[in-house]
Every structure is written in C-alpha cells, then in structure tokens.
Amino acid sequence: MGSPSGPEPVFATDSLGSGNKHAPVLRFFVPFLAPIVQVRLPSRPAVVRPIGSFSRRLPALAALALAALLPGVVAAADIAPAAFEAVGHTYAVDFGGGNAFDIRFDSDREMTFTKRQPPGQGQVETVRFRHRRLREGLYLVYWQEADRTSVVHVEDFARGTIYTNITRPDGSFFNGQSPLTKIQ
Structure with missing residues (x-):
C-alpha cells in the first residue's frame, strides 16, 4: 500500500526488472543500502533516492559495502x-x-x-x-x-x-x- 509520499520502499531483490541495466548491481547492494537510501520500485525501472544528504552518507555507504564483505558481519x-x-x-x-x-x-x-x-x-x-x-x-x-x-x-x-x-x-x-x- 502506498504512503502520501509515494509507494512504500521495496527492498526485494527479485523485484528489480531485467530491463534495468543497473539491476544486477542493485540486486547485490539493496540489502546493504536499505538503511541509507530508499529504493522505490514503481512501474518504471528502480529509482534510488538518498535519505538525507547523500554527501554526508557517502562515507558510511562505502564502509557498509566494505563491512558487508568481512566475515561474520551481520546484515x-x-x-x-x-x-x-x-x-x-x-x-x-x-x-x-x-x-x-x-x-x-x-x-x-x-x-x-x-x-x-x-x-x-x-x-x-x-x-x-x-x-x-x-x-x-x-x-x-x-x-x-x-x-x-x-x-x-x-x-x-x-x-x-x-x-x-x-x-x-x-x-x-x-x-x-x-x-x-x-x-x-
């Protein structure tokens, strides 16, 4: 169900259509990006919008991507x-x-x-x-x-x-x- 600001954020990786050239990359990173960005999947290709100031969150985004590759790290x-x-x-x-x-x-x-x-x-x-x-x-x-x-x-x-x-x-x-x- 949608909210006043648009559709609810969707993070299911199988919802990313094959028509989106960035779908493979998004499929990999969506679980790690969820706390930092909203991924909205309307009828068009996936749109990724930063929550808050993207420039303030970029270092954390890079570190989360790195941390995801370390053994024993939780989601x-x-x-x-x-x-x-x-x-x-x-x-x-x-x-x-x-x-x-x-x-x-x-x-x-x-x-x-x-x-x-x-x-x-x-x-x-x-x-x-x-x-x-x-x-x-x-x-x-x-x-x-x-x-x-x-x-x-x-x-x-x-x-x-x-x-x-x-x-x-x-x-x-x-x-x-x-x-x-x-x-x-």
Whole structure:
C-alpha cells in the first residue's frame, strides 16, 4: 500500500526488472543500502533516492559495502548503536607511508590522534566521530576533519585489525589496513 509520499520502499531483490541495466548491481547492494537510501520500485525501472544528504552518507555507504564483505558481519539492517568498547583506551596503528598514529578514544564521540612518524611526528588532532556496532567487537567509525577529509574505519577489536578509507579534499583516496594494538 502506498504512503502520501509515494509507494512504500521495496527492498526485494527479485523485484528489480531485467530491463534495468543497473539491476544486477542493485540486486547485490539493496540489502546493504536499505538503511541509507530508499529504493522505490514503481512501474518504471528502480529509482534510488538518498535519505538525507547523500554527501554526508557517502562515507558510511562505502564502509557498509566494505563491512558487508568481512566475515561474520551481520546484515546492514541489523546495525544498531551500542556502547563503544574502546572508550578510555589507546591503540597504535600503522597504515604505512608515514601514516602511523596512536588513537586515544576519549569518549564514544571524541578521539585524539598523535602522529608517530615524521613528517609531523608528535602532531595531535582531536576529532568528533560517530560509530555503529556491526557485531561484537566490530565497529564502523566515521568522521569528517576540519579540512573536509572524510575518514571511515572498520575497527575490529576482537581480531585486532583496523581498515581505513580516506577521501581527501582533492578527491584522492587512501585505503589501508593495520594491526590494531592496544597500548593503554
């Protein structure tokens, strides 16, 4: 049954018609996109409309796609806010290429980075972040820095691994992986 704003969102992948050239891609991503976008399937080919500001949700979308590929991750629709177990702890990470940091989680919304290597060794930056629990010990952590750099982490405290995906203001990307070593 339709709502005042149009037909109800439909997420059934078998509803995507073969006449839509994007149907195979949409079939794969619809379960992961459901919390971020509305997929409406009227009599015409599928239309995907962002819920809220798409530019604010793009880092989370990228991370959800990555998280969906990690073993043991629950369906994106089951993601719910939870207590963040890293609060009060500091972790060492090294993504290579001079990207080594101590990350101190001051609260469930604020963390402080201390650069461990030159250039800028000892440089400190505190950022406000958001997080989502994906499963026990696995969190999606994301924020935007003052210079408009967007950062998305998949932080696996249970397995001691961190993945980073960074979009710089110039549009360039950096992807890295590091052991996530608790130092305090």
